[in-house]
Amino acid sequence: MVKEIKKIEDSAGSEIPTAKNREELEELRIKFLGREKGALTLILRSLKTLPDADKKRVGEEANKLRGVIEGLFAARTEELKRTETESILKKEWLDVTRPGKKGPHGHLHPVTLVRREVEKIFASMGFGVVEGPEVETEWYNFDALNIPVDHPARDMVDTFFLKNPKGKNQSPKLLLRTHTSPVQIRYMQKHNSPLRIIVPGRVYRYEATDASHDIQFQQVEGLMVDKNVSVANFKGVVLEFFKKLFGMNVEIRLRPSFFPFTEPSFEIDISCIACNKKGCSICKKTGWLEVMGAGMVHPKVFEAAGYAPGNQQGFAFGFGLDRVTMMKYKIPDIRLFHSGDIRFLKQF
Ligand code: DAH
Numbered sequence: 001m002v003k004e005i006k007k008i009e010d011s012a013g014s015e016i017p018t019a020k021n022r023e024e025l026e027e028l029r030i031k032f033l034g035r036e037k038g039a040l041t042l043i044l045r046s047l048k049t050l051p052d053a054d055k056k057r058v059g060e061e062a063n064k065l066r067g068v069i070e071g072l073f074a075a076r077t078e079e080l081k082r083t084e085t086e087s088i089l090k091k092e093w094l095d096v097t098r099p100g101k102k103g104p105h106g107h108l109h110p111v112t113l114v115r116r117e118v119e120k121i122f123a124s125m126g127f128g129v130v131e132g133p134e135v136e137t138e139w140y141n142f143d144a145l146n147i148p149v150d151h152p153a154r155d156m157v158d159t160f161f162l163k164n165p166k167g168k169n170q171s172p173k174l175l176l177r178t179h180t181s182p183v184q185i186r187y188m189q190k191h192n193s194p195l196r197i198i199v200p201g202r203v204y205r206y207e208a209t210d211a212s213h214d215i216q217f218q219q220v221e222g223l224m225v226d227k228n229v230s231v232a233n234f235k236g237v238v239l240e241f242f243k244k245l246f247g248m249n250v251e252i253r254l255r256p257s258f259f260p261f262t263e264p265s266f267e268i269d270i271s272c273i274a275c276n277k278k279g280c281s282i283c284k285k286t287g288w289l290e291v292m293g294a295g296m297v298h299p300k301v302f303e304a305a306g307y308a309p310g311n312q313q314g315f316a317f318g319f320g321l322d323r324v325t326m327m328k329y330k331i332p333d334i335r336l337f338h339s340g341d342i343r344f345l346k347q348f
Pocket residue numbers: 178179180181221222259261262292293294295296316317318319
């Protein structure tokens with residue numbers, strides 16, 4: 001029996017301190033101290049079969065060993081706990097002083113970039129930036145601008161008419177503005193001349209889309225009114241604007257045209273920014289690019305805005321911001337602007 005105890009002591013002394021992990025340690029605990037079949041438990045249980053003389057001695061030995069084994073377990077458990085914590089710390093170590101990963105960054109849309117540039121250039125020439133509503137009345141969008149009732153622009157085919165929230169056939173007749181020109185009227189109703197403003201903003205056209213037409217795009221309206229504003233002033237302002245916008249010595253030319261709200265009216269071309277009038281595919285071999293409509297404000301427009309006749313004159317113009325952005329960045333299709341295609345947007 002004593003031999004047996006010695007054997008247990010030896011194997012416990014070599015196995016417990018080298019247990020690799022807590023599961024192995026638990027297996028050893030069952031092996032030596034397990035309540036059913038633990039080696040030492042069996043010895044303690046068999047004490048009663050021994051003669052009285054041996055009982056005491058063997059019992060003392062066995063109990064001493066129990067204390068020793070428990071001590072070994074406690075020590076190894078401590079050790080394993082420590083190395084476990086150490087390995088977790090090693091594995092999950094984090095250098096909190098390192099710079100973090102950068103998240104993806106958005107940026108301004110190309111049309112917005114150009115819009116801001118346009119605003120800056122006109123601001124440098126004393127023009128204020130004004131906005132107006134995108135939901136307009138038929139009066140501001142058409143009548144006040146001298147666009148007659150039978151004008152084709154009024155057709156359902158070109159204009160998004162809206163339901164009046166008060167019910168069918170109620171006035172005013174609402175629509176999505178087809179141009180930024182109604183803001184001319186809105187502004188002049190509230191401000192007397194002299195005035196100098198530009199009006200950037202969204203406009204809507206009910207038409208088929210293609211590479212150069214979208215149902216929604218942005219325009220910039222311009223309006224300058226004073227006692228003696230002339231076509232020469234207009235040419236000076238607009239030439240300066242395009243030179244600054246395209247960063248080169250462009251030329252402009254005025255062609256006679258027609259708009260109901262200006263008299264006389266012009267179409268403005270700039271010398272082709274791609275070939276400088278030599279003729280290329282961008283200007284369709286003409287050397288010129290059509291960029292804006294303009295003219296001297298029609299007396300009927302002043303009248304609609306409540307200005308006294310004969311006291312002032314002015315010029316007005318309107319151009320497509322998307323179109324100018326396409327020219328500046330050589331973008332071939334207007335529909336790319338609202339495609340949401342990151343590959344396109346990332347280039348700006
Ligand atoms: N409103 C016109 C359009 O949408 C552009 C325009 C032409 C505006 C001549 C003007 C102007 O102010 O004088 O096509």
